Amino acid sequence: MPIPVTPLFIDGQERPSSTGASFEVRNPYSNEVVGRAAAASSDDCRDAVAAASRAFAAWEQTPPVMRASIFLKAADILETAEYREKHTVAVKDELAAADAIIGGDFMGSIMSIRETAAIIAELKGDNAPSLLAGGYAVVQRRAMGVIFAISPWNAPLALSIRACIVPILCGNTVVLKSSEVTPRTQALAVEAGLPNGVLNLISTAKSEAPARVAEIIAHPAVRKINFTGGPRVGQAIAVEAARHLKPCVLELGGKAAVVVLEDADLETAAKAIVFGALLNSGQICISTERVIVQRSVAAQLLTAVKKQFSELRAGGPGCSLGPLFSEASAEHVVGLIRDAQNAGAEVLLGDGKRDGAVVQPHIVAKVTQDMKLWHNETFGPVVVFVEVDSVDEAVEKANDTEYTLMAALWTENVHTAFNVASRIRAGTININGQSVSSDSRLGGLGGPSGYGRFSVAEFTDTRNLFFHPSKPMIYPL
Incomplete structure (x- = not known):
């Protein structure tokens, strides 16, 4: 041909x-x-x-x-x-x-x-x-x-x-x-x-x-x-x-945070997190990159997300997820993971490697705010899990980024939703929905977004x- x-x-x-x-x-x-x-x-x-x-x-x-x-x-x-x-x-x-x-x-x-x-x-x-x-x-x-x-x-x-x-x-x-x-x-x-x-x-x-x-x-x-x-x-x-x-x-760019409060519908939130993090192998500016969850429900949410992540494989034709668009991009992603591991982060899922342009889904915990993985956009199938004790701490961590394109918030209380969402500095905040959800109003608030x-x-x-x-x-x- x-x-x-x-x-x-x-x-x-x-x-x-x-x-x-x-x-x-x-x-x-x-x-x-x-x-x-x-x-x-x-x-x-x-x-x-x-x-x-x-x-x-x-x-x-x-x-x-x-x-x-x-x-x-x-x-x-x-x-x-x-x-x-x-x-x-x-x-x-x-x-x-x-x-x-x-x-x-x-x-x-x-x-x-x-x-x-x-x-x-x-x-x-x-x-x-x-x-x-x-x-x-x-x-x-x-x-x-x-x-x-x-x-x-x-x-x-x-x-x-x-x-x-x-x-x-x-x-x-x-x-x-x-x-x-x-x-x-x-x-x-x-x-x-x-x-x-x-x-x-x-x-x-x-x-x-x-x-x-x-x-x-x-x-x-x-x-x-x-x-x-x-x-x-x-x-x-x-x-x-x-x-x-x-x-x-x-x-x-984006470094979308998903804040999950203790009254959230965890089963649905987990599905939305997986979709938001892995659609197009995370190569979307509004992909879910950080999950900030209250400690009382963190284990339950992590179990659900980890199970769904482990069922998806990246690769060529017939795979659920495609490769990254270049080997250089794949190397950038695994480089951020290695850097975080060397600084004390824990990889809960994934091997920290690439096969050409293919990177498998990764979940990383114990990522601190002095690591590149916390601040830099990965543009790959990687999500960082962070546990917090309070709503105020969740908002503080969600806002600890120069990126302001997208965020999401999960709570069953409409009053909490209005109060917390208005404190998250992002151009769009999805209430009880995935981060990969936008319309013509999508846009950042300056800086790298x-x-x-x-x-x-x-x-x-x-x-x-x-x-x-x-x-x-x-x-x-």
Whole structure:
């Protein structure tokens, strides 16, 4: 079988790189080459921004209901057996992903389109009387222009669609950069039937990505950047954007804490913890990484979680969990575990090893706040168990992190839920639910979790129209 080649998509047309350059895409489990993708040149990036800029004037004037209808039709097409098969094959090739994340990425994409289409109802302004008698003020929400979107590999289709759909529904046009890990899967996002230039897709070789990203950010037509990914790259993007005084929406890392109080439904909490920690082998920014549980119920909860962890195996085709996306990532995970062990932590489940890019589920206890495993995002199938004596101690430990993206709280008392959840510093706190649960309101509170939301407010400008009184003013000069 020939190796699939993923082209660029600029101004409604598939095309190779202007230099003919491409890069290999490898399966993380087998290390086999499963595809090639066009490596965009500087000229290609300029062409993509220029196409988006040309399309903006007409697209901004397209009625919002028509914009939404295009996406709703795209959801219907995406839901067909043909596209499900395309998606399944691409994700298995590029990520060696397990069935759970494949289904979640696919269905999450469709649900995201249908739910987000409703935001057109928010595209409205406001009005107010003026301080001047007979005057009137109107506030409009208007599209910004060209948005540069950078989407990651870990939920490749769903996150690519999220990076584009809110800006485009608001009347903006988009240049989307895919990950070098999953270009074929992410290319499915451009098949929405949008007018030429409204959505453009580029891919780059990893070594060239910093230069291409900087060039696009610097382009005068680019008004805003949205990025989902790691804090290190997010910081570099924010610095580059700051050079040109351009705003960003950044959804970055997480170290989600799940606080389990003594009155919680422990059986259900255990299931949610396992799901939150191990879906996609923990490679989600809102994965459960820390479980903070009151001592009186800690043993019971740990037994339930440990039993479910031990029943799941990571590996290749047919396994419950897939490999990590690279051997370097796997080495990072086991390195954090080894570092904690050497400092006195206890591994309750797992061997502290990797087999290529495969890491089995791990539960680690006696992790103290001076260990890297407490503070650093693992992005792998690892959960830290911490016992506490009081609710105040649980809140203190939950907040002992720079990450603020996601948390969860388990309690049967609604008054306790309101009181405790409001003290946990996270952008989203799930009450009696798993940490891997989000919607358009997901976002961090600064630092390594990023800032901003995928919302109408973030991807529109407010324009103030001030109608002066019809009666001429008396000017002092």
